[in-house]
Amino acid sequence: xxxxxxxxxxxxxxxxxxxxxxxxxxxxxxxxxxxxxxxxxxxxxxxxxxxxxxxxxxxxxxxxxxxxxxxxxxxxxxxxxxxxxxxxxxxxxxxxxxxxxxxxxxxxxxxxxxxxxxxxxxxxxxxxxxxxxxxxxxxxxxxxxxxxxxxxxxxxxxxxxxxxxxxxxxxxxxxxxxxxxxxxxxxxxxxxxxxxxxxxxxxxxxxxxxxxxxxxxxxxxxxxxxxxxxxxxxxxxxxxxxxxxxxxxxxxxxxxxxxxxxxxxxxxxxxxxxxxxxxxxxxxxxxxxxxxxxxxxxxxxxxxxxxxxxxxxxxxxxxxxxxxxxxxxxxxxxxxxxxxxxxxxxxxxxxxxxxxxxxxxxxxxxxxxxxxxxxxxxxxxxxxxxxxxxxxxxxxxxxxxxxxxxxxxxxxxxxxxxxxxxxxxxxxxxxxxxxxxxxxxxxxxxx
Numbered sequence: 318x319x320x321x322x323x324x325x326x327x328x329x330x331x332x333x334x335x336x337x338x339x340x341x342x343x344x345x346x347x348x349x350x351x352x353x354x355x356x357x358x359x360x361x362x363x364x365x366x367x368x369x370x371x372x373x374x375x376x377x378x379x380x381x382x383x384x385x386x387x388x389x390x391x392x393x394x395x396x397x398x399x400x401x402x403x404x405x406x407x408x409x410x411x412x413x414x415x416x417x418x419x420x421x422x423x424x425x426x427x428x429x430x431x432x433x434x435x436x437x438x439x440x441x442x443x444x445x446x447x448x449x450x451x452x453x454x455x456x457x458x459x460x461x462x463x464x465x466x467x468x469x470x471x472x473x474x475x476x477x478x479x480x481x482x483x484x485x486x487x488x489x490x491x492x493x494x495x496x497x498x499x500x501x502x503x504x505x506x507x508x509x510x511x512x513x514x515x516x517x518x519x520x521x522x523x524x525x526x527x528x529x530x531x532x533x534x535x536x537x538x539x540x541x542x543x544x545x546x547x548x549x550x551x552x553x554x555x556x557x558x559x560x561x562x563x564x565x566x567x568x569x570x571x572x573x574x575x576x577x578x579x580x581x582x583x584x585x586x587x588x589x590x591x592x593x594x595x596x597x598x599x600x601x602x603x604x605x606x607x608x609x610x611x612x613x614x615x616x617x618x619x620x621x622x623x624x625x626x627x628x629x630x631x632x633x634x635x636x637x638x639x640x641x642x643x644x645x646x647x648x649x650x651x652x653x654x655x656x657x658x659x660x661x662x663x664x665x666x667x668x669x670x671x672x673x674x675x676x677x678x679x680x681x682x683x684x685x686x687x688x689x690x691x692x693x694x695x696x697x698x699x700x701x702x703x704x705x706x707x708x709x710x711x712x713x714x715x716x717x718x719x720x721x722x723x724x725x726x727x728x729x730x731x732x733x734x735x736x737x738x739x740x741x742x743x744x745x746x747x748x749x750x751x752x753x754x755x756x757x758x759x760x761x762x763x764x
Contacts, residue, residue: 318668319602320366320480320488323353323397326531326557326580326596327373329411330389331382342584345594345619346389349583352617352626354396356598362667364398366480369599371557371580372409372496372531374460378453379414383460387700402692403670405478406466407492408457409531409558410499417453418501425450426500429510434539437498437512441472454496462727463700465672465692468494472514476526479671483603484653485523488610491551495532509536516543518550523650525552525610525642527601532558533579548575552610552642555599560585560592562616562632566640574642576612581632594619595629602665608652609644613637686743694747698734699727702753710749714742 333339375382394401429436440446451470478490533556548569553576560582567575581595598615618629628636716733737746
């Protein structure tokens with residue numbers, strides 16, 4: 318099996334100050350959808366397993382920017398053959414609502430800037446301090462939670478997605494928040510912090526880690542220690558932010574490689590011969606000969622003369638460059654039986670992406686709920702409905718105990734949503750969501 322992902326970064330919804338620029342950017346995004354759909358259809362899997370977004374979905378961290386991004390991402394997912402629930406994301410500096418950086422939040426960020434990781438750890442130990450620190454991600458959190466890509470507000474990394482490429486051979490995605498201490502002032506290279514809770518990535522036999530983050534490694538004050546963990550634990554490090562596609566494969570030691578992959582900007586904030594609309598298509602598969610992870614890269618960039626996307630043969634080593642990475646965690650596991658090696662151009666089965674849920678969120682014992690349907694309804698419920706619409710549905714389904722009404726949080730909503738599904742009322746929940754969305758559309762059409 319193989320897994321193909323559309324890799325986007327720095328989409329910057331809402332950045333346009335003039336309507337003419339907005340029109341041009343919207344055209345480029347439409348062309349990206351057409352290009353991605355056409356190119357994926359030529360690959361052995363014919364469809365994509367998912368979409369990876371390495372930050373800066375929005376430009377100012379505002380709700381209307383995420384609303385626009387959601388519609389566009391939905392269409393892209395549909396056209397490349399995956400579902401919207403197959404989208405993964407991490408935040409970037411533009412996903413921070415800087416209007417929320419004031420008062421106590423501003424003081425906390427200044428203290429972290431002055432005192433470093435020790436002060437960050439102090440704040441992450443306290444629940445109230447954590448909520449203040451993460452307040453500036455409010456709209457990003459709402460958006461990402463709907464896709465089941467939550468920010469871990471205790472400052473840890475997140476690793477809920479797994480893709481099996483062969484029997485006992487898988488990749489696991491690890492998501493890092495490199496915008497954790499982004500502040501109102503211009504964030505300078507070398508001053509950001511991941512913190513130990515994110516740096517320490519857990520590996521497993523038979524799995525190789527693919528790390529997603531927004532800022533490249535040299536933007537962190539703790540980059541040296543982060544690099545040690547990456548070289549030891551990870552196989553691929555994917556980032557954005559600098560708006561230039563690049564790849565560097567480092568041989569750490571015999572049998573152990575690390576690929577550093579950077580994205581160009583989907584929607585750059587400046588446009589010239591160097592910075593242009595760009596995205597990547599990435600294929601992961603298992604190499605039978607070396608029992609290793611293989612990564613094939615297709616860089617796509619805007620041809621401004623022809624106003625379309627084309628192969629970018631300059632930045633990622635050539636169109637369709639396939640790199641086999643020394644994969645020590647594969648070698649520690651029992652080797653899969655050797656089948657017929659997939660040849661270039663031969664069809665391959667697309668590998669599904671598994672979302673690893675904590676035990677309390679699993680649909681154990683409820684075989685009536687299809688996992689894909691559950692993920693898609695979760696997305697529509699939390700992304701597309703307003704707080705009032707969600708609460709009304711939960712009340713109508715008698716899912717809200719009276720004692721919860723005074724402390725109604727996103728975590729409470731998530732628990733109630735899961736409880737309804739576990740109680741064999743998933744179809745009722747889906748009907749209520751569809752009714753709410755239909756009613757809203759009818760009201761809009763009648764205005």
